[in-house]
Amino acid sequence: MSTTTCQAVGFLLSILGLAGCIAATVMDTWSTQDLYDNPVTAVFQYEGLWRSCVQQSSGFTECRPYFTILGLPAMLQAVRALMIVGIVLSVIGLLVAIFALKCIRIGNMDDSAKAKMTLTSGIMFIISGLCAIAGVSVFANMLVTNFWMSTANMYTGMGGMVQTVQTRYTFGAALFVGWVAGGLTLIGGALMCIACRGLEPEETNYKAVSYHASGHNVAYRPGGFKASTVFESNTKNKKIYDAGARTEDEGQSHPSKYDYV
Numbered sequence: 697m698s699t700t701t702c703q704a705v706g707f708l709l710s711i712l713g714l715a716g717c718i719a720a721t722v723m724d725t726w727s728t729q730d731l732y733d734n735p736v737t738a739v740f741q742y743e744g745l746w747r748s749c750v751q752q753s754s755g756f757t758e759c760r761p762y763f764t765i766l767g768l769p770a771m772l773q774a775v776r777a778l779m780i781v782g783i784v785l786s787v788i789g790l791l792v793a794i795f796a797l798k799c800i801r802i803g804n805m806d807d808s809a810k811a812k813m814t815l816t817s818g819i820m821f822i823i824s825g826l827c828a829i830a831g832v833s834v835f836a837n838m839l840v841t842n843f844w845m846s847t848a849n850m851y852t853g854m855g856g857m858v859q860t861v862q863t864r865y866t867f868g869a870a871l872f873v874g875w876v877a878g879g880l881t882l883i884g885g886a887l888m889c890i891a892c893r894g895l896e897p898e899e900t901n902y903k904a905v906s907y908h909a910s911g912h913n914v915a916y917r918p919g920g921f922k923a924s925t926v927f928e929s930n931t932k933n934k935k936i937y938d939a940g941a942r943t944e945d946e947g948q949s950h951p952s953k954y955d956y957v
Contacts, residue, residue, distance in 0.1 A: 698894075699798065699891050699894030700798050700799065702887050702890055702891040702894070703796075703797065703798060703814060703887070703888060703891035704797075704799075705884075705887055706818065706821075706883075706884045706885070706886070706887030706888040706890075706891060707793050707797065707884065707888070708884070709880045709881070709883055709884030709887065710786065710789065710790060710793065710817075710821045710880070710881055710884030710885060710888070711790065711884075712877075712880050712884075713786065713821070713824075713825060713828075713877045713878065713879075713880035713881025713882075713884055714783065714786040714787065714790060714824075714877075714881065715877070716873055716874070716876060716877025716878075716880060716881075717779065717782055717783050717786060717824070717828050717874065717877045717878065717881065718783055719873055719877070720779070720828075720832070720870045720871075720873040720874035720877055721745065721779045721780070721783065721874075722744075722746075723744055723868075723869065723870035723873065724742060724743070724744035724746075724747060724748075724749050724759065724870075725742050725744065725868035725869045725870050726742075726743060726744045726745060726835060726868045726870045726871060727742065727743045727744075727835075727839055727865040727866070727867070727868050728740075728741075728742040728865060728866060728867075728868045728869075729741045729742060729863055729864070729865060729866075730843070730863075730864040730865060730866045738752060738753045739751070739752055739753070740752075741863060741865075742868060743865065744868075744870065745772065745775065745776055745779070746761060746762060747759045747760055747761040747762060748760055748762075769838075771834060771835070771838045772835075772838075774831075774834060775831045775832075775834050775835045776831075778827045778828070778830055778831030778834070779827070779828060779831045779874075781824075781827050782823075782824040782825070782826075782827035782828040782831065782878070782881075783824070785820045785821075785823055785824040785827070786820070786821060786824040786881060788820055789816075789817040789818075789819075789820030789821045789824065789885070790817070792813050792816055792817040792820070793813075793814065793817035793821075793888065795813060796810050796813035796814040796816075796817060797810075798810065811892050811893075812892075814888050814889075814891055814892045815888070815889055815892040817885075817888055818885045818886065818887075818888030818889035818891075818892065819885065819889065820885070821881050821882070821884050821885025821888060822881075822882055822885035822886065822889070823885075824881050824885070825878045825879065825880075825881035825882030825883075825884075825885060826878070826882065827878075828874055828877055828878030828881060829874075829875060829878035829879070829882070831874070832871050832874035832875050832878065833875075835871065836867060836871055839865055839866065839867060842864075842865065843864055843865065843866065
């Protein structure tokens, strides 16, 4: 997969994940009434992060928002915070990713800057996906705990007879939407981080070495510049030394006319 394709796929998956996180946050079907023991009922209840709704058999639906903040369970407030943080990080990462796309040129922005922006947006998408998955999982764990507690309270009394009928809640559609959206955002962020490596400019492995040659070791030719090797320079120096030694010996062996004066 090329760098541009990897970056584009990660960007599209992150957009889908962001849309899914927003949809899951505003949905009212985080928990729905369990109809296993009572399939025929005149009232169907379901709850979300922001309000609870009651649907009657006639089709009339009435929703009541949560008018309090401090009176809500701490786990519900934590789920709200996680979903909001995930959405905010996804929006910021999406804005950064738009300017980091390889197919978009803005001014004199080089590839190294785009690589850093792509890595930043990918990290934001990964954190956003983890926040969404964690928030949905915390709410699902709270539902499972309340479900088994309600089941245990239903079968109490003498002889194991059912004394009271309590409303039990199970997983709603919003939980599955949140899990899928968090997974898409997480995968999109990972692809953006992978595409970051392809956007970085390649560094050459050749290292420049400067050669300082002396004047007598340099030969100028029409074909270009040529510097003699160390072996050649040593050979030439040896020849010069030998020639000088022979010249001195010859001068001493053959006397000149001034020696007789």
